[in-house]
Amino acid sequence: MATVSLLGDDETGPEARAVFDEIRALRGTDYVNNFWRALAHDPATLRATWDRLKAVMAPGALDPLVKEMLYVAVSVTNGCDYCIHSHTAAARAKGMTPEMYGELLAVIGMAAQTNQLVTAMKVPVDGMFDAGAGQG
Amino acid sequence: MATVSLLGDDETGPEARAVFDEIRALRGTDYVNNFWRALAHDPATLRATWDRLKAVMAPGALDPLVKEMLYVAVSVTNGCDYCIHSHTAAARAKGMTPEMYGELLAVIGMAAQTNQLVTAMKVPVDGMFDAGAGQG
């Protein structure tokens, strides 16, 4: 049960349809997943989100698999079920092995734990960590 | 202003002191950062946290720099100031370049945005993402 319907290809206008076609072309599959079909109710947001996502997740200084795992880490921490499923699947498609997945989960869990311990005690930041600012 | 004092070496008992010494030895520095000095009020939690952190962050299927960036991603999403500073500094110490940092931030921001869009519309998970379960 979603708050909006999932738009089929023939229920969208040309702007949304163009994004669907780019998704298909880039991914080499005819399948357009539900997120985009829901977002298609607002073609401007659909376009902006797709363009930015494509740029952000492209190979760069970080490789695409690392980016997918970062995406999973954020999605888990935000508790976004859909994103956890879609990006875990994407990470596996890009080569994440069970061992890598196990380590990804272990880091996420560990970080969540120490985040809360630090927050609970309001630990002051060590001056030495400030050195990073100069490396901007 | 913390909720507990930061314990100096001579204010801790032997269990906490042993952890401090392991931190120094592993990191090759005499400096023990504030998190551990705050946690030292509870030697059992200090020991358990250090032992697990050491194991989780060690080289494995994922390299230590990737793990640090995942740690930053979770810490940012949880809004833990101390952890953001300490793990951003650690990632830089392990080789994160400004370009890598820029891409890390871009993924974190993008994921936060799509997490919220998906959550707002309660988009149903595509059946195809379930294929991942078999790869456990």
Add this chain to the structure above:
Amino acid sequence: MATVSLLGDDETGPEARAVFDEIRALRGTDYVNNFWRALAHDPATLRATWDRLKAVMAPGALDPLVKEMLYVAVSVTNGCDYCIHSHTAAARAKGMTPEMYGELLAVIGMAAQTNQLVTAMKVPVDGMFDAGAGQG
């Protein structure tokens, strides 16, 4: 699957029943939604929540539709599925058009993204923003 049963009218005592009746009267419908039926196990919390909600959501300096959209924004950010559904439906009942909904989602997504970018970099607050304090 809830952690408590949803109480029918004849399973509640007079305090809870009185709240149910007020909900029906104010909304002009016989339907009492599940949230109140779950909360009815604790009549004091039911009463306090209903009284405060009624006051907070009443027309005032902000109109009820704006308040519903604010409610949706908070509920999305907190990841509360039930509240997202109930308040999105309420906003539509109060006149939220598809265009307004699209803009609401766009703001929620944008804010989530810049929140994380700012938090990641620990950007110091500009002194000029403090001028607001004087406007109490």
Add this chain to the structure above:
Amino acid sequence: MATVSLLGDDETGPEARAVFDEIRALRGTDYVNNFWRALAHDPATLRATWDRLKAVMAPGALDPLVKEMLYVAVSVTNGCDYCIHSHTAAARAKGMTPEMYGELLAVIGMAAQTNQLVTAMKVPVDGMFDAGAGQG
């Protein structure tokens, strides 16, 4: 203490400088606030963020003041100090009165409370809320 330096005008390249100039022109002030100066380390993210923010916050089906209050609601829920300050100041500049601010806070607080009550009891979504889906 930020994780990156705040770039002055003469420390940026032409892409970032162009964004700074657009910010100045649109806002009618010479002041460029710290968020943009921090983000300027990554000109592509600076450009994408500014372009999208400008579009999202422009007058549309929702007026700019409502959008600023929605931004505050999300920023409070995400606990982003900088964003709370900057968008509260912006909402005031766009006409938010003390009465409106009081109601904004009341809705944010109320939503947070009922979000948690509902989440704690895992209240099932009423079928009637699903009617909204047809309104896309």
Add this chain to the structure above:
Amino acid sequence: MATVSLLGDDETGPEARAVFDEIRALRGTDYVNNFWRALAHDPATLRATWDRLKAVMAPGALDPLVKEMLYVAVSVTNGCDYCIHSHTAAARAKGMTPEMYGELLAVIGMAAQTNQLVTAMKVPVDGMFDAGAGQG
């Protein structure tokens, strides 16, 4: 730097002043802490918040110290610095020992960790946990 000024006794109207007086009487101190002085800009929210807080935190089936520790747990998880400080201080004033505090932190950290592991793997709820519903 707050978004509102902290109101002194002679800057408030009679409704807010009455709440200040009740706070003083109940706590047996002349000191009214900053939260109430900030909230006093909106006397209706001040009154509703104080009345409900007083009722919720009073001795009942749970003792006041347990309630304070629960308050700390929620405040840490929400990352509310002010609330962490004020409720940690209140818990200590009500008898929380260093040993109890250590265990409180350990539970908070452990829960945060397993919350994230479960969320990451989207573990289905065991049918046996549903038995609780009958105990409403």
Add this chain to the structure above:
Amino acid sequence: MATVSLLGDDETGPEARAVFDEIRALRGTDYVNNFWRALAHDPATLRATWDRLKAVMAPGALDPLVKEMLYVAVSVTNGCDYCIHSHTAAARAKGMTPEMYGELLAVIGMAAQTNQLVTAMKVPVDGMFDAGAGQG
């Protein structure tokens, strides 16, 4: 639909099986709940999580029921459905009455509300709360 399969006893290696047996022995039941069966894909994380959980939740300065209620409070605030169900059931098994549950929910809701109000106004921490630091 999980991201990993739930491992049956004969699908695990000896390390995971040993943890399953300890869970059975400590709890006096043959049932091993889904969380552990999902976590068993990574025997090292399974072992570390179980050992730490057992130590943290054991009777100490806080009694086990209080610890379960703290666990529920954190899990609700993090929005972890599975954990809300499993720890609410565990709290009931340890003696949580409907009255205690009602008060638990009331505190969680109240804290969430005041957390957001304080965060929205960026209320500065009273100096007097700092006295707690000396009690470490």
